[in-house]
Amino acid sequence: MTTLSSNCPPRPLHPTFIVLRYINMDDAKTNSPEIQTTEVVAPKPPVIITIEACQLAHTQWNEAEGKRQKMLALAQKASLSTAEYAQPAPKSDEVIKSEQLSALTLKTKSICDNAFGEGGQPEAFDALITDLTDGTPATPKRVIQAGTLIENTSYSRRNPNKAGLILEKYPEALYLPGTQNALHQVASELARSVESLRTAATTKPEDPQDSSKLLEVATSETSPLEKNSKDQLRDTLDLVRGAKAQRFVDGLIDPSINEPKAALLKENHLVLISEITGVALDKSSLEDALSQHKKLLTDRGIATSNYAQLLSRINFGEALAALSQRTEDPAQKRHLEALALGYAAAIERDPDYPQSEKANNVLMALVLDTKNPEVSAYDTVHEGVKRSDNILAKLIPMVSDHTSNYRDSDIFSRQNEAAVHAKNARLAVEEASAAAEKAKADELTAQAKAEADRLAAKAKTATPIIVASTTITSAKNRSVWDKIRGR
Numbered sequence: 001m002t003t004l005s006s007n008c009p010p011r012p013l014h015p016t017f018i019v020l021r022y023i024n025m026d027d028a029k030t031n032s033p034e035i036q037t038t039e040v041v042a043p044k045p046p047v048i049i050t051i052e053a054c055q056l057a058h059t060q061w062n063e064a065e066g067k068r069q070k071m072l073a074l075a076q077k078a079s080l081s082t083a084e085y086a087q088p089a090p091k092s093d094e095v096i097k098s099e100q101l102s103a104l105t106l107k108t109k110s111i112c113d114n115a116f117g118e119g120g121q122p123e124a125f126d127a128l129i130t131d132l133t134d135g136t137p138a139t140p141k142r143v144i145q146a147g148t149l150i151e152n153t154s155y156s157r158r159n160p161n162k163a164g165l166i167l168e169k170y171p172e173a174l175y176l177p178g179t180q181n182a183l184h185q186v187a188s189e190l191a192r193s194v195e196s197l198r199t200a201a202t203t204k205p206e207d208p209q210d211s212s213k214l215l216e217v218a219t220s221e222t223s224p225l226e227k228n229s230k231d232q233l234r235d236t237l238d239l240v241r242g243a244k245a246q247r248f249v250d251g252l253i254d255p256s257i258n259e260p261k262a263a264l265l266k267e268n269h270l271v272l273i274s275e276i277t278g279v280a281l282d283k284s285s286l287e288d289a290l291s292q293h294k295k296l297l298t299d300r301g302i303a304t305s306n307y308a309q310l311l312s313r314i315n316f317g318e319a320l321a322a323l324s325q326r327t328e329d330p331a332q333k334r335h336l337e338a339l340a341l342g343y344a345a346a347i348e349r350d351p352d353y354p355q356s357e358k359a360n361n362v363l364m365a366l367v368l369d370t371k372n373p374e375v376s377a378y379d380t381v382h383e384g385v386k387r388s389d390n391i392l393a394k395l396i397p398m399v400s401d402h403t404s405n406y407r408d409s410d411i412f413s414r415q416n417e418a419a420v421h422a423k424n425a426r427l428a429v430e431e432a433s434a435a436a437e438k439a440k441a442d443e444l445t446a447q448a449k450a451e452a453d454r455l456a457a458k459a460k461t462a463t464p465i466i467v468a469s470t471t472i473t474s475a476k477n478r479s480v481w482d483k484i485r486g487r
Contacts, residue, residue: 042224044224045138045175051101054101057092057094058099061089071085072086101140101141104145109151113152116153129165138170143170144176146173149163154185154214158208161206161214167179168217171220183218186214190239190240191394194404197240200244201342215233239392242338242339242340242344244276246344246347261353264313285323286316287310287319289322289325293319296368300418303411317343317347320340321341340365341363344363345359345395347362348404363381364415373418374426377412
C-alpha cells in the first residue's frame with residue numbers, strides 16, 4: 001500500500017484535504033474485512049433548540065386557535081352562548097418570538113429580492129452582509145436571517161458566494177429546512193448539464209457565482225446534514241473541483257518539449273492540483289494506475305499503444321480515473337470518481353491539437369470492468385440513468401453523449417467489440433467442450449451397447465447342458481419280484 005501524500009506539503013492545502021490510500025490491483029486482497037463505522041450525531045446547538053421550541057409553540061397555538069374558531073362557529077350556528085370561545089387563545093413568549101422571527105424572515109427575503117435584477121437596490125443587502133459577518137455570536141434572529149439569506153441568494157442568478165460566507169459564519173443555519181433545500185437546489189443546478197460544470201470550472205473563489213464555499217461548509221466534518229444528503233453535496237463539490245482542475249491542466253504549456261501542449265506534469269503542478277481538488281495526489285501512484293489501465297486495454301485488444309506513459313496534460317484525467325478504480329477505500333474512491341468525472345465534463349475539443357485528452361478516454365478508465373472482459377462499457381454508462389439517487393451515475397452518460405464528445409467514442413466502440421468477442425470466444429469454448437463431452441458420452445454409450453449385444457449373441461449360441469433324471473419308485477408300488485429279491 002502506498003500513501004498518495006508522500007510528496008505533498010506537510011500542511012493541509014484545503015479545509016477538506018483528503019489523504020488517499022492506494023492499492024495495486026495485482027496485490028489486492030479480495031477477502032479483507034470491511035471496517036465498520038458508526039456516524040455520531042452531534043446534539044443540536046442551543047440556538048436551534050430555541051428556534052424549534054418557538055416554532056412548535058406557534059404550531060400548537062395555531063391548532064388551539066383553529067379549534068376555538070371552529071367551536072365559535074358551531075355555537076353561533078346553534079344559537080348557544082359564545083362567551084367561552086369569544087377570546088383568542090393567549091400567546092406565550094415562545095409564540096410571540098416565533099411571530100417576530102417570521103416577520104424577520106419576510107423582511108430579509110424582501111432585502112434579497114430587491115438587491116438583484118434590473119433596478120436592484122443592493123445597499124440594504126450589503127449592509128445586511130456586513131452586519132451578519134461582524135463576528136456577533138449566533139442568536140435565533142441572526143440564524144434565521146442567515147438561513148433566509150442563504151435560501152434567497154444561493155441560486156445561480158444571485159450570489160451563492162455571499163451565501164457561502166454567511167453559512168461559514170453561522171453553520172447553525174444548516175439545521176433549517178430552507179437552507180437544506182437551497183443547498184440541494186445549488187447542487188442540482190451545478191450537475192444538471194455539462195455546460196453547467198464547464199461554467200463552474202471558470203469561476204474563481206471571489207466570483208459571485210462561485211458555490212464552493214457554500215458546499216465546503218455543508219460537507220465539512222462538523223456538518224449536521226444526514227450522510228446521504230452530505231454525500232450528494234460532496235459529489236457535486238468534487239465534480240466542480242475536478243472541472244476546475246481540468247481548466248488548470250489544460251492551461252499548462254511546456255516549451256522544453258517538442259509538443260508544448262502535451263506538457264508533462266511535475267511535482268509543483270501536482271501540489272497546485274491537489275489544492276484545487278482537496279485530494280493529495282502523488283505522481284508515482286497516478287502513473288502506476290495509468291500504466292495498469294493502459295496494459296489492461298492492450299491485453300484486451302482495445303488499445304495497442306505503449307502503456308508505460310509519463311503523466312502529462314494529455315492523460316491526467318485518465319490517470320485520475322484509473323486511480324479511482326484502484327483505491328481501496330470506498331469513500332476515497334468515490335471522491336476520485338467525482339473528480340475524474342468533473343474533469344472529463346470540462347474537457348473541450350482542441351481543433352488545433354488532435355492528440356489532446358478525450359473525455360471518453362477518461363470515462364473508459366472510470367467504467368471499464370477490470371475483472372470481467374465481457375461487460376460492455378456502453379451498458380455500464382447508460383445503466384446509471386436508472387439510478388436517480390446517484391448524480392455521478394446520471395452524469396456519466398451526459399458527458400459521454402455530449403455533442404462535443406461524439407467523435408471520441410472510438411474507444412467505446414473498440415471496447416464493445418472486444419467485449420462481444422470475449423463473450424463469443426467463451427461461448428465457443430463452452431460449446432466445443434460440451435460437444436467433446438457429448439461425443440465422449442456417445443462413444444461410451446456405443447461401447448456399452450456393443451458389449452451388451454456381444455454378450456447376448458454369445459448367450460444364444462452356447463450348447464445347453466443335459467442332466468439325467470433319477471426315477472424314484474414308491475414302496476407301495478414295488479412288484480412281487482422286487483419283494484422276493486429283498487428290494
